[in-house]
Amino acid sequence: MTIIVFLVFVLFVLWMSFYLARRTTTAAGYYAAHGQIHWGVNGIAFAGDYLSAASFLGICGMIATVGYDGFLYSIGYLAGWIVALFVVAEAMKRLGKYTFADAVDAKYDSRGIKLAAAISTLIVSVFYLIPQMVGAGVLVEPLLGLQHHWGVLMVGAVVITIVATAGMTSTTYVQFLKGLLLIIFSTVLVVAVLMRGFTTRPDQGGRESFYEYQSLAAEETGGQLTVSEPGWDVVETQEVSLTATATATFVKLAHGGAETWWMVNRTPAGVTLEETQSSVTTSDGRHLVNGAPASEDNQLRQVGNLEQVRGQTNPPKGRTGPFAFLSAMADEDTIVRRWQKAKFTDRNDGAVMVYYSALTPGNRLMRPGLKFKVEGSPIDKLDFISLMLALFCGTAALPHILIRYYTVPDQASARKSTIVAIAAIGFFYILTLYMGLGATINGVLNPADNNMAGPLLARSFGGLLFAIISAIAFATILGTVSGLIVAASGAVAHDLCDRYLKMKMDDRGKVRIGKIAAVVVGAFAIVLGILFKGMNVSFLVGLAFAIAASANLPALLMLLFWAKTTAKGITASIFVGIVSALTLIGFSPAVYTQFGLDPATAPIPFSNPGIISIPLSFAVLIVVSLLTQEPKREADAEPEAA
Amino acid sequence: MSHEPSAVVAEDAAAGYKTRLGVWMFICYTLFYAGFVALNLASPRAMESKVLAGLNLATVYGFALIVVALILALIYDGLCRAREEAARVDAAEGDTN
Numbered sequence: 001m002t003i004i005v006f007l008v009f010v011l012f013v014l015w016m017s018f019y020l021a022r023r024t025t026t027a028a029g030y031y032a033a034h035g036q037i038h039w040g041v042n043g044i045a046f047a048g049d050y051l052s053a054a055s056f057l058g059i060c061g062m063i064a065t066v067g068y069d070g071f072l073y074s075i076g077y078l079a080g081w082i083v084a085l086f087v088v089a090e091a092m093k094r095l096g097k098y099t100f101a102d103a104v105d106a107k108y109d110s111r112g113i114k115l116a117a118a119i120s121t122l123i124v125s126v127f128y129l130i131p132q133m134v135g136a137g138v139l140v141e142p143l144l145g146l147q148h149h150w151g152v153l154m155v156g157a158v159v160i161t162i163v164a165t166a167g168m169t170s171t172t173y174v175q176f177l178k179g180l181l182l183i184i185f186s187t188v189l190v191v192a193v194l195m196r197g198f199t200t201r202p203d204q205g206g207r208e209s210f211y212e213y214q215s216l217a218a219e220e221t222g223g224q225l226t227v228s229e230p231g232w233d234v235v236e237t238q239e240v241s242l243t244a245t246a247t248a249t250f251v252k253l254a255h256g257g258a259e260t261w262w263m264v265n266r267t268p269a270g271v272t273l274e275e276t277q278s279s280v281t282t283s284d285g286r287h288l289v290n291g292a293p294a295s296e297d298n299q300l301r302q303v304g305n306l307e308q309v310r311g312q313t314n315p316p317k318g319r320t321g322p323f324a325f326l327s328a329m330a331d332e333d334t335i336v337r338r339w340q341k342a343k344f345t346d347r348n349d350g351a352v353m354v355y356y357s358a359l360t361p362g363n364r365l366m367r368p369g370l371k372f373k374v375e376g377s378p379i380d381k382l383d384f385i386s387l388m389l390a391l392f393c394g395t396a397a398l399p400h401i402l403i404r405y406y407t408v409p410d411q412a413s414a415r416k417s418t419i420v421a422i423a424a425i426g427f428f429y430i431l432t433l434y435m436g437l438g439a440t441i442n443g444v445l446n447p448a449d450n451n452m453a454g455p456l457l458a459r460s461f462g463g464l465l466f467a468i469i470s471a472i473a474f475a476t477i478l479g480t481v482s483g484l485i486v487a488a489s490g491a492v493a494h495d496l497c498d499r500y501l502k503m504k505m506d507d508r509g510k511v512r513i514g515k516i517a518a519v520v521v522g523a524f525a526i527v528l529g530i531l532f533k534g535m536n537v538s539f540l541v542g543l544a545f546a547i548a549a550s551a552n553l554p555a556l557l558m559l560l561f562w563a564k565t566t567a568k569g570i571t572a573s574i575f576v577g578i579v580s581a582l583t584l585i586g587f588s589p590a591v592y593t594q595f596g597l598d599p600a601t602a603p604i605p606f607s608n609p610g611i612i613s614i615p616l617s618f619a620v621l622i623v624v625s626l627l628t629q630e631p632k633r634e635a636d637a638e639p640e641a642a
Numbered sequence: 643m644s645h646e647p648s649a650v651v652a653e654d655a656a657a658g659y660k661t662r663l664g665v666w667m668f669i670c671y672t673l674f675y676a677g678f679v680a681l682n683l684a685s686p687r688a689m690e691s692k693v694l695a696g697l698n699l700a701t702v703y704g705f706a707l708i709v710v711a712l713i714l715a716l717i718y719d720g721l722c723r724a725r726e727e728a729a730r731v732d733a734a735e736g737d738t739n
Contacts, residue, residue: 075704082671082711086664327696367689367700374686381683388679419715426708
């Protein structure tokens with residue numbers, strides 16, 4: 001069933017691309033769909049473009065594991081559309097032709113701007129492409145039973161076909177279709193979550209029996225642990241740093257021929273050992289899951305459940321309302337069992353990943369603080385401000401979003417399509433809170449990878465919904481990757497080859513080189529998607545937002561609102577934005593953690609660069625513009641939108 | 643201007659008004675958004691308090707940021723359309739005279 005639904009969808013998309021290709025022979029058709037897309041279609045296509053793997057897979061997964069902190073991404077991503085609507089939408093339509101570079105270069109005809117804007121478009125697109133391709137690989141593993149690299153190759157091949165056949169026209173209709181289906185079936189999924197209501201023993205509608213984790217009494221004398229119950233022997237003990245200030249103790253116990261990892265819980269009442277899950281790669285290369293060899297039947301168990309709802313361990317069965325659901329989840333007497341992970345090396349040099357549970361009251365889950373340290377040090381608070389700033393400023397600076405303003409006929413259509421996008425995206429982001437929390441409490445989470453929270457939640461309601469949601473999730477990636485490849489191919493073919501290098505080409509030649517660029521960028525994305533397997537999807541998209549906000553937004557805003565802006569100022573601002581954002585990211589604790597280094601040794605103390613790189617880019621633009629004023633240019637340079 | 647747009651864009655007599663309106667609405671929303679960020683940092687525990695229909699302040703403020711964005715967008719569109727219509731009428735009358 002899953003494979004049939006998936007194949008039908010992919011074949012339909014390919015048919016549509018070949019059908020639309022017959023109408024795409026000019027550069028205006030290839031890059032901007034002739035500027036004749038209806039604003040309603042374009043608005044939903046905006047949603048299709050924007051609701052990428054990070055939104056559907058990443059945000060749902062993050063809410064499922066850290067609660068409200070994941071929803072902050074939804075809020076920030078949506079708020080960014082206000083910048084797009086009130087400041088950028090109509091100006092982009094008025095200024096540009098095919099690419100972001102067209103708009104910022106409209107008044108200057110500067111080779112420096114063309115080069116800087118094309119490089120910026122390529123870098124942002126690549127940072128945005130990697131998580132989409134990684135998401136594709138993650139998705140096909142449970143969906144089709146294929147390995148990660150086959151998923152990446154499949155997405156790459158389909159997307160290259162879509163883009164290389166009909167460019168922006170087919171991309172627009174793929175995104176329209178995907179955006180519409182995503183919103184409709186996410187609503188269906190949320191209704192199903194509310195109809196199921198609350199239980200403390202989730203069994204996926206009777207498909208998976210609820211697993212009760214054990215707790216063992218223990219004694220600790222002179223630092224030595226012994227299990228009170230006979231037949232359990234302590235094999236080794238490991239002290240593990242969880243954060244800069246928190247540690248945990250894990251013990252390996254031998255029982256009935258199997259060795260498993262347990263977490264030590266010390267309370268004034270005594271010591272208990274709490275059962276965990278573990279994934280161990282031994283020094284001789286064997287892979288063990290929960291103490292036994294990994295196999296199709298021995299995988300990590302799905303997790304996540306309520307321990308009590310408003311103080312009740314057996315809450316009334318039956319459906320709940322949307323407000324009642326959120327109210328109960330935020331109650332201080334609602335207790336959620338969340339899962340976290342710790343990595344260490346055992347005494348036999350085996351690489352151990354332990355997944356342990358922690359009980360969290362609802363009032364803590366449903367306010368900021370589990371991921372973002374809003375009660376932490378000034379640096380932690382600065383990091384939070386920086387993230388919210390980048391999310392707010394990033395949307396209106398994403399090249400694949402900006403070029404969609406060229407696909408509508410006029411400025412009013414650009415405005416109206418943005419409003420449709422805000423309605424569709426805002427509604428979807430409200431749904432993410434329900435889908436994420438639904439995954440938190442329904443025992444569907446893969447403790448090793450939260451990116452599949454949404455599709456796995458759908459699977460708990462049956463194969464058909466899982467098939468549809470997975471096909472849509474796949475289409476989500478197809479749509480976004482298509483848009484990104486159109487933006488990147490435009491940067492290469494239109495900005496670099498045509499306008500920067502001044503290669504002589506007729507209209508068909510421009511389309512041909514655009515298609516070649518799409519194939520090359522698509523192939524590059526496939527390679528990166530395979531190389532970056534295991535990287536966190538939301539993390540990389542957050543970085544793309546920060547780079548876009550630092551490199552592109554200052555140039556766009558100052559061009560519109562400051563008459564003294566010069567071409568050299570814009571060029572310098574874009575380059576400084578790119579370099580500063582990339583440098584700050586490269587030396588941040590998040591990247592150190594990602595590559596297995598000690599985050600405490602990172603030279604930059606915070607992970608989100610926006611709070612430094614965005615103002616720096618503005619400052620450079622102002623200073624360089626003031627230093628490079630030309631009397632003639634001064635007279636001409638009226639603020640575009642004053 | 644060195645590049646022509648992808649579609650022929652007509653002269654927009656309301657462009658100045660729409661830009662000023664957009665800037666003011668952008669400032670209003672930015673203050674609302676900044677208030678959310680500041681409240682989260684200044685008093686995260688206040689976000690736990692139940693304020694409406696059993697929902698806590700974090701949820702209500704978060705939803706409000708999404709809903710208010712749409713309401714402001716619709717108001718902006720309504721005002722822009724009214725000004726565009728008035729500009730069209732003025733232009734038509736100018737042609738007649």
